[in-house]
Each structure stands twice: as structure tokens, then as C-alpha cells.
Amino acid sequence: MAARRYIPLAIFIVLLAVVQITVSLAGANYYLTQLTMSLYYALIAVGLCLFMGYAGQVSMGHAGFFGIGAYVQAVVTTSNLLPFKDAGAVRFLDSIGFLIHGKTTLGQPVLYVSPWLALLFALLITVGIAFLIGVPVLKLKGHYLAMATLGFNVIVLTLVLGVKPFGGADGLSGVPPFALVPGVAVSGRFDARVGNYYIAAVLLILGIVVAMNLVRSRVGRALRAIHGNESAAGSLGINTSRYKLYTFVLSAVFAALGGCFLAHYNAAIGPSDIDIMKSVRFVAIVAVGGMDSIWGVVYSGIILTFISLRQVFQSYDEIFFALILIVVMLFSPRGFFRYEYVKNALGKLRARLRKERAG
Amino acid sequence: MRRGKTDALLSVRGVSRRFGGVQALEEVSFEVRPGLIKGIIGPNGAGKSTLFNLIAGDFPPNVGEIWFNSHVITGLAPHAVAALGIARTFQTTRLFEHMTVLENVMVGRHVRSRTGFTGSILKTPGARAEERAVQARAGEILDLFGLDRYAAHSAGDLAFGIKRKVEFARAVASEPALLLLDEPAAGLNIAETRELSSLIATVKNLGITVLLVEHDMSLVMNISDEILVLNEGRKLIEGAPRDIQRNPDVISVYLGEDECSSSAT
Structure with missing residues (x-):
């Protein structure tokens, strides 16, 4: 029983490797850049799937959390501390190895905060903001909640555009590589494409395992109960507001984590990456994936992001995502790729075959 | 109003609740002793459901206190009430x-x-x-x-009928000290009602105290150890089923004044 749960995971890992080997053998490694980005976006979708598909809530503001992660990471790691190198705090951080002496692309020496420390900082800020936003906003339901989270996204976007250290309309560039361990760094360097593809894959797999463990547990059951009938869940002792809040925060962390890694991978982050249409896109991905199907969301996240990044829809990209959202909500509000649909279809087919054989 | 400790599991003390201009409950007090089955009856609009929802924490009373196992539970959220050992079913089944x-x-x-x-x-x-x-x-x-x-x-x-039973089982699964059953027989056929009555007896044998609101008179009279009658938001009378059945006030509430005099003969 327990082993069967890991079959989809094994299939996924094999598929990831097959795709990389095929692409590399075909001499088309440039595909790996978009694939890597798609893996990071799928991570964000998996987090949102917990909040939407399992807890049954909606967030039209997850690009805001993505932005908080990416921007904090970028601001912290692109701030040159060299002019302050004699300040006590800077010297202390340097002495315990939390600062990195590097060079800009132009070869000038810089001193900046270790991306690991920046990551910790970015995630802590995300958790703090998610709590602050979540406590009042999660009292709302349905489209009121959607509008409130949309408002949050607008605030983040406006702050980013208006506050100088965030680079305004230009965004931030020159984000240094993130050396996870010596020799393995998150960066967009051409000769590191294969390695980076696997870094993103490992992060996504970790996210999937976290999500799978959570949904197949007492907590996951409580979340589905809240989704099914909130008052009944409360009558059975489930602290519904706390469970919704924690899931909101966890899904925000998934989004921020994707943002932090993408900032290093692209070496940049800009306001167009965090606008409202990106939040709509995340919701569309989760809806297509089947809302409460983690694997459905993983595949829809990778595939939809990839074809979008390949410019298949050119300037109609946003229309495409808005359109799928409308279609899903109209015809299949519980999502497209649902295991039970496949199961039902197979069951009907089997019944028909049996009837034909009997008749 | 009694104060301090009693040997009751649940003690409702002087509880009133208003909805806009409607006084749904007025100064209702009663107790539920552990190990018993207590039935609440009364005509439509008597305040039975309001009383249930107050105990379960759906909303607080305007006046009065509810004690459970020597805790004051008035004002607690439903999940906190449940955590103390009160489980419930709903008038219309609420399954996942x-x-x-x-x-x-x-x-x-x-x-x-x-x-x-x-x-x-x-x-x-x-x-x-x-x-x-x-x-x-x-x-x-x-x-x-x-x-x-x-x-x-x-x-x-x-x-x-099966849904009803699942909801009942789900509430019992929490092994509560007190189980609130809100019209458990509503919509059930005779066979199902008979099964329900034996399940309630089983639950009692597990040591769970039961408080139920029910319209099916024969069910309430058969299984309850005590009965509380509500009328127009007030407690009319409380007692053993046999006494309740004979009580002229109860008969008049259920049948109207005129029929009362003729049926009393």
C-alpha cells in the first residue's frame, strides 16, 4: 500500500531525466532554460493547490508572495556592502562567513550577504506578511476573499514600482549566483543549464513530498473537511481559521521559495513578473490540474508554463490563461485532470465491454 | 440561579437569546445528568434549535451561562466546545x-x-x-x-438514511462526554427509526450522555430518561416521560386549549 504512493513519484523522476537526456542529445539545451523555470513555477502551483484544492479557499494574490520572495532575495544579495566594510555589524557577519566577496560582471569587487542568509530572511518576511494579511483576510469567503487577495497583489506591485531600492519599472538585475554547496550554484550560466535543471527538479520534488505528506495526514483530512463543510468541521473540533491560516502561510512560502530561486536563476526580477495576471495564471494552472490533485497540478504547471515561455501564444499569453480559467470554471469547476474522471471513464468502458461480451 | 459545582454534566443557567425582535429563548435553565438520555420537545418555534446551537457555540446567549463539566462554555467557538467533549449532529445532514x-x-x-x-x-x-x-x-x-x-x-x-447514520457515527467517533442529536429521526422510515433508537441505546451504554431534540414522540418517549418541554422560548416543564405525557399543560400546548378539556376526560 505504502509503496504504491511512490510510483507516481518514481515515474516523475524518470520522466524528468528522460526529458533532460533527450533534449541534451538533440543538442537543444536551450530548452532546459524554460524547463527549469517551469519547474520553479510548478512548485508555486503545488503550494497554491494546498490552499485552493485542499482547504477550498482562493487566492488571487500569490504573485505577490512570489514577488516578496524574489525581491527581498534580490535586494539583499545585490546590495554592495563594500563601502560599509569597516562597520561593526558588517565585520561581524563577515567573520562568521555570512558575507561573500565577489566580482560584478564588469569585474569590480563587491561584498554581499550570503544568499543562504538572504533566503532565510526572505522566507521569514514572507511568513510574517502572510500571517499579517491572512488573519483579517481569511475571515472572508469566495469572491470576497479573491478580491482581498487581489488587493494585496496590487499593493505589493505598487510598492515595488514606487520604492526606489526595488528598482521601479526596471526591476533589479545583477543578482549573483546562489552557491548551494561549493561547486553547485543556482545561476543562468549556459554551461550550468543541466545542473540547474536538476536543482529545480530536486526543489520541486521536495515540495511535492511535503505536499503529499501533508494531504495524507490528519491535517490534510482536516483541510478537506473544511472544504467539504466548514461548520461540520468546526463541530468536530477542527480550528478552521487556524488551519486555513497555516495553509495560507505554507502556500505563500512555496511561492516565495520559487521567487527566491528564480531571482538567482534569471539573475533578475522585474515588476512584470509579479503583476495580477501572474496570479490569475497560477489559479488557472491549479484549476486545470484538478484543484486537489497534486500530480495534476505539477504536470499542468510545467506544461502550461513551458508552452507560455516558448512564446507559443506570443502576445496573447495572458488571454490564453484567462480563457482557460473561464473554460474550467464553466465546464469543470473541480478541474480538468482528475484521477476520478479517468477512473469513471475506465469503469464505464469496462461495463460496456462486459455487456457486449454477455450479449 | 444555582452557583458553583453541581453533579450535572451540562448546566444551562438562565439563558436568553434574541434575534432582532424575536425572543427565541427566555430565561431557560435545566441540567443534564451524566449517563442519561434527555429529550427536548416542543412545538415549532419553541426555541429547541436555538438552544442546541447555543450549547454547541454557534452563537452566544444574550444573557445566562452554560456550564459543562465545571467549565463555563458560553462564548466559546464551536471547535473549542467540541474539544471539551461535546459532539453534535445537524438537523440537515452535513457530511464531507x-x-x-x-x-x-x-x-x-x-x-x-x-x-x-x-x-x-x-x-x-x-x-x-x-x-x-x-x-x-x-x-x-x-x-x-x-x-x-x-x-x-x-x-x-x-x-x-445511511448519510444520517454516518453523521451519527462521525460524532460518536470523537468519544464525546455529551452528544447533541438534532432531530435524528427526521426523514427516516419506521425501520430506520427503530434502528436509530437501538443505536442511541448502544451509545448510552458506551457511557455517552445524550441530549436530543426530536419530533417523533414515540421515539422520544421510549428512549428518554428525562424530558424537557419548551414552549415559546420558555421552559414549560421538565420530568420523566410518563409524567410529561399526562401533564395537562403539555397536552394543551400540543393540542390546543379546546381539545385539552375534551381529551382530559
Whole structure:
């Protein structure tokens, strides 16, 4: 029983490797850049799937959390501390190895905060903001909640555009590589494409395992109960507001984590990456994936992001995502790729075959 | 109004509740002693459901206190009331329709288990052991209710009578000290009602105290140890079923003044 749960995971890992080997053998490694980005976006979708598909809530503001992660990471790691190198705090951080002496692309020496420390900082800020936003906003339901989270996204976007250290309309560039361990760094360097593809894959797999463990547990059951009938869940002792809040925060962390890694991978982050249409896109991905199907969301996240990044829809990209959202909500509000649909279809087919054989 | 400790499990003291201009409950006081089945009856609009929802924490009373096991529970949220050991069913069944029957009953074990977000994500040995225990106990409850063959069914696909039973089983799964049953026989046929009555007796034998609101008079009179009659938001009378049946006030409330005089002869 327990082993069967890991079959989809094994299939996924094999598929990831097959795709990389095929692409590399075909001499088309440039595909790996978009694939890597798609893996990071799928991570964000998996987090949102917990909040939407399992807890049954909606967030039209997850690009805001993505932005908080990416921007904090970028601001912290692109701030040159060299002019302050004699300040006590800077010297202390340097002495315990939390600062990195590097060079800009132009070869000038810089001193900046270790991306690991920046990551910790970015995630802590995300958790703090998610709590602050979540406590009042999660009292709302349905489209009121959607509008409130949309408002949050607008605030983040406006702050980013208006506050100088965030680079305004230009965004931030020159984000240094993130050396996870010596020799393995998150960066967009051409000769590191294969390695980076696997870094993103490992992060996504970790996210999937976290999500799978959570949904197949007492907590996951409580979340589905809240989704099914909130008052009944409360009558059975489930602290519904706390469970919704924690899931909101966890899904925000998934989004921020994707943002932090993408900032290093692209070496940049800009306001167009965090606008409202990106939040709509995340919701569309989760809806297509089947809302409460983690694997459905993983595949829809990778595939939809990839074809979008390949410019298949050119300037109609946003229309495409808005359109799928409308279609899903109209015809299949519980999502497209649902295991039970496949199961039902197979069951009907089997019944028909049996009837034909009997008749 | 009595103060301090009593030997009652539940003690409702001088509770009033208003909705806009409607006085739904006025100065209602009563007690539920442990181990018994207490029935609440009264004509429509008597305040039975309001009383239930007050005890369960859906909304607070305007005046008065509710004590449970020497805790004041007035003003507590429903989940906090449940955590203290009060479980309930609803007048219209509220199942988790997209979950299986087994999963529904496993949710009933929520207050009897403790694995949180961290334990769930890390799948600690403690979390796994607890999950196995929850599943095993839920299985036993299904057996007790004769629902084992529906364990893997989606709750939304079940017939009405079975849904009622699953909701009952889900509430019992939390092993509450007090179980509130809100019109459990509503919509059930005669056979199902008979089965319900024997299930309530089984639950009583498990040591669970039962408070029920019910319109089916023969059911209430047969299984209740005590009966509370509400009328127009006030307590009319409280006593053993036999005394309630003979009480002229109760008869007049149910049958009207004129019929009362003729039926009393």
C-alpha cells in the first residue's frame, strides 16, 4: 500500500531525466532554460493547490508572495556592502562567513550577504506578511476573499514600482549566483543549464513530498473537511481559521521559495513578473490540474508554463490563461485532470465491454 | 440561579437569546445528568434549535451561562466546545461529501489525535502510529454502526438514511462526554427509526450522555430518561416521560386549549 504512493513519484523522476537526456542529445539545451523555470513555477502551483484544492479557499494574490520572495532575495544579495566594510555589524557577519566577496560582471569587487542568509530572511518576511494579511483576510469567503487577495497583489506591485531600492519599472538585475554547496550554484550560466535543471527538479520534488505528506495526514483530512463543510468541521473540533491560516502561510512560502530561486536563476526580477495576471495564471494552472490533485497540478504547471515561455501564444499569453480559467470554471469547476474522471471513464468502458461480451 | 459545582454534566443557567425582535429563548435553565438520555420537545418555534446551537457555540446567549463539566462554555467557538467533549449532529445532514465514509469518521477522531503540520509533513514515527490508530478506531466505529461495507464509498453517493447514520457515527467517533442529536429521526422510515433508537441505546451504554431534540414522540418517549418541554422560548416543564405525557399543560400546548378539556376526560 505504502509503496504504491511512490510510483507516481518514481515515474516523475524518470520522466524528468528522460526529458533532460533527450533534449541534451538533440543538442537543444536551450530548452532546459524554460524547463527549469517551469519547474520553479510548478512548485508555486503545488503550494497554491494546498490552499485552493485542499482547504477550498482562493487566492488571487500569490504573485505577490512570489514577488516578496524574489525581491527581498534580490535586494539583499545585490546590495554592495563594500563601502560599509569597516562597520561593526558588517565585520561581524563577515567573520562568521555570512558575507561573500565577489566580482560584478564588469569585474569590480563587491561584498554581499550570503544568499543562504538572504533566503532565510526572505522566507521569514514572507511568513510574517502572510500571517499579517491572512488573519483579517481569511475571515472572508469566495469572491470576497479573491478580491482581498487581489488587493494585496496590487499593493505589493505598487510598492515595488514606487520604492526606489526595488528598482521601479526596471526591476533589479545583477543578482549573483546562489552557491548551494561549493561547486553547485543556482545561476543562468549556459554551461550550468543541466545542473540547474536538476536543482529545480530536486526543489520541486521536495515540495511535492511535503505536499503529499501533508494531504495524507490528519491535517490534510482536516483541510478537506473544511472544504467539504466548514461548520461540520468546526463541530468536530477542527480550528478552521487556524488551519486555513497555516495553509495560507505554507502556500505563500512555496511561492516565495520559487521567487527566491528564480531571482538567482534569471539573475533578475522585474515588476512584470509579479503583476495580477501572474496570479490569475497560477489559479488557472491549479484549476486545470484538478484543484486537489497534486500530480495534476505539477504536470499542468510545467506544461502550461513551458508552452507560455516558448512564446507559443506570443502576445496573447495572458488571454490564453484567462480563457482557460473561464473554460474550467464553466465546464469543470473541480478541474480538468482528475484521477476520478479517468477512473469513471475506465469503469464505464469496462461495463460496456462486459455487456457486449454477455450479449 | 444555582452557583458553583453541581453533579450535572451540562448546566444551562438562565439563558436568553434574541434575534432582532424575536425572543427565541427566555430565561431557560435545566441540567443534564451524566449517563442519561434527555429529550427536548416542543412545538415549532419553541426555541429547541436555538438552544442546541447555543450549547454547541454557534452563537452566544444574550444573557445566562452554560456550564459543562465545571467549565463555563458560553462564548466559546464551536471547535473549542467540541474539544471539551461535546459532539453534535445537524438537523440537515452535513457530511464531507467528497470524502469516503471511513474518512468522514476519521475526521471525527480529530479531537482524539494531535499530529500537527510539522508532524504531518515530516511523517514522524509518532504521526504514523497515530494515523494507524485513528484508522483502526474509525473502523471499529463503522463496525459498531454496521457501516463497514460502506467504508470506501464516497459519502455524497449514499442514500439519505445511511448519510444520517454516518453523521451519527462521525460524532460518536470523537468519544464525546455529551452528544447533541438534532432531530435524528427526521426523514427516516419506521425501520430506520427503530434502528436509530437501538443505536442511541448502544451509545448510552458506551457511557455517552445524550441530549436530543426530536419530533417523533414515540421515539422520544421510549428512549428518554428525562424530558424537557419548551414552549415559546420558555421552559414549560421538565420530568420523566410518563409524567410529561399526562401533564395537562403539555397536552394543551400540543393540542390546543379546546381539545385539552375534551381529551382530559
